[in-house]
Amino acid sequence: MSRIMIIAGGDWQCPIVQTAKKMGHEVICSNLYENSPAFQYADWGEVANVLDKEKNLEIAKKYHPDAVLTDQSDIAVPTVAYVAEHMGLKGIGEDIAQLFTNKSLMRDFCKSNGFPYPKYKLCYSCEEAVDFFEKVIGGKAIIKPVDSQSSRGIHIIEDSEQLRNLYEDALQYSHSVNAVLVEQYIEGIEFTVDGLKTSNGYFVTAISRKKHYSYNASIAQELLFSHYDGEYDYDELRTINTQMVCKMGLPYGMTHAEYKFMNGQFYLIEIAARGGGTKISSDIVPVMSGINSNEIFINQLLGKEKQVKLSDEREKCAILGFFDLEPGKVAGVEGLNEAQNYMGVKDIMLPLQAGDIIERAKDDRSRAGHYILWADNYGKLRELEEKVKSTIHIIYEGK
Numbered sequence: 001m002s003r004i005m006i007i008a009g010g011d012w013q014c015p016i017v018q019t020a021k022k023m024g025h026e027v028i029c030s031n032l033y034e035n036s037p038a039f040q041y042a043d044w045g046e047v048a049n050v051l052d053k054e055k056n057l058e059i060a061k062k063y064h065p066d067a068v069l070t071d072q073s074d075i076a077v078p079t080v081a082y083v084a085e086h087m088g089l090k091g092i093g094e095d096i097a098q099l100f101t102n103k104s105l106m107r108d109f110c111k112s113n114g115f116p117y118p119k120y121k122l123c124y125s126c127e128e129a130v131d132f133f134e135k136v137i138g139g140k141a142i143i144k145p146v147d148s149q150s151s152r153g154i155h156i157i158e159d160s161e162q163l164r165n166l167y168e169d170a171l172q173y174s175h176s177v178n179a180v181l182v183e184q185y186i187e188g189i190e191f192t193v194d195g196l197k198t199s200n201g202y203f204v205t206a207i208s209r210k211k212h213y214s215y216n217a218s219i220a221q222e223l224l225f226s227h228y229d230g231e232y233d234y235d236e237l238r239t240i241n242t243q244m245v246c247k248m249g250l251p252y253g254m255t256h257a258e259y260k261f262m263n264g265q266f267y268l269i270e271i272a273a274r275g276g277g278t279k280i281s282s283d284i285v286p287v288m289s290g291i292n293s294n295e296i297f298i299n300q301l302l303g304k305e306k307q308v309k310l311s312d313e314r315e316k317c318a319i320l321g322f323f324d325l326e327p328g329k330v331a332g333v334e335g336l337n338e339a340q341n342y343m344g345v346k347d348i349m350l351p352l353q354a355g356d357i358i359e360r361a362k363d364d365r366s367r368a369g370h371y372i373l374w375a376d377n378y379g380k381l382r383e384l385e386e387k388v389k390s391t392i393h394i395i396y397e398g399k
Contacts, residue, residue, distance in 0.1 A: 001025055002302055005065035007080050008050045009038035011349075012072035015282030017041040019294045028063045030056055050076040051175055057083050065089070067301035071254065071294060072277040075147065075175060077101050090301050092273055096249055100273035101147045104181050113247055115240070116265045120183035122146070126167040129182045130160050140185040142218075148173035151364045154218050156185060188262040189232070190269065192223060193241045194276045194285055195255045196293050196308065198300070202245050203308055204238045205289035206280065206318075213324065219361050223280075225288050225318040226378070232261060240266050252300045254281055254293050278320055278370055283346045287318050287374045317381050318374040322367045323350060328396040330356040335391040342391075344384045346372040350392065358394075 004020045006013060009031030017038045020027050029042035032049050039045030044063065048055040050073065060068060060083050067090065068083045070076035077097050084091025092100075099105050110117040119137055123129035133141050143163065145153040153173035155166040163182075170180045190210040196203045208223035209232070228234050237259065245255055250273055257271035275281020275293060285293050290311025299305055330352050340348050350369035352358070361367040371388055375381035 002066040005068040007070045008073040008076040009036035013038040016071040053082040118184035124179045143170045145173035186260040188260045193257045202242045205285045223320040315377045331397045332395040334393040339388045339391040
């Protein structure tokens with residue numbers, strides 16, 4: 001039995017805490033709130049901001065873990081690297097952690113290594129951002145924090161007035177640099193690519209095609225996971241992502257990347273040294289790849305890496321969908337338990353109760369809820385999705 005420290009303890013960290021416990025390890029989990037969801041599964045829960053490197057190092061010195069890690073959390077990656085380095089534990093290193101969390105550094109990397117990239121600039125003031133937008137981009141743009149997560153502070157910009165009004169919102173979510181990234185908006189379909197770097201090479205474990213909410217093109221409504229696509233070359237995407245990860249120097253561990261396809265090329269939007277959020281790494285990757293990347297990752301940190309062999313079930317597919325609910329005041333929810341018991345339902349999270357107010361999502365975290373489904377083929381997957389949606393009913397007050 002080993003002792004594992006997991007930094008970040010929200011809903012998406014519950015699965016890796018549970019995995020570590022099932023493997024027989026003791027778990028220390030640190031997170032900002034005393035009632036953090038993952039604490040209930042850990043042996044010890046310690047209150048600490050995941051951005052506070054010194055506080056998390058203090059916790060590590062108290063418990064002397066054999067490994068420190070995070071999953072499904074971008075902002076915790078630099079803290080994990082810092083703690084690992086100062087405790088003499090296996091880690092990816094602080095420089096690699098920065099490269100996989102700082103969106104400006106990712107753009108610089110693509111520019112220096114021959115990967116497609118949009119016009120971009122790291123701007124340290126609103127006026128610098130407006131000047132670059134007007135003189136260089138001259139059209140649709142996107143502004144984003146340097147190192148945030150969950151789409152917080154990301155805005156599509158079409159004129160200078162919009163940029164001025166939204167600059168401060170983007171800036172408040174930049175943690176390591178007091179600046180905002182302004183870049184040409186990449187039109188086109190968006191994709192996610194999850195993978196695992198091992199001593200035997202890099203393995204792509206899941207690819208999805210995204211669809212966004214009609215009222216906000218920055219927030220995903222659906223991620224459709226499949227092994228191939230009739231319109232886009234997933235083998236090319238696998239090759240590009242493998243080259244990207246290997247050139248970036250990641251020694252081991254999980255990755256989650258987002259790309260867009262424009263003018264015949266896949267453009268990197270961002271890439272992270274952790275598994276995909278909303279239970280992609282814990283629930284969807286095992287379905288699509290046949291491997292438990294969370295368990296493999298923990299063993300890597302403990303020096304117990306095992307051979308990786310991916311499943312070859314080409315027709316299997318999965319969906320991570322987010323509910324698009326009518327705004328209003330909730331009186332109740334019906335059919336949720338019934339829907340959760342259908343074959344092929346991995347997870348449904350719809351934490352609504354009487355009195356809650358449903359609003360349009362402003363970022364990834366403010367979506368009303370999600371479902372994760374899988375099936376042996378695309379037709380069966382859509383049939384199951386329709387069955388789930390027709391079973392769950394939101395009752396609104398006054399309607």
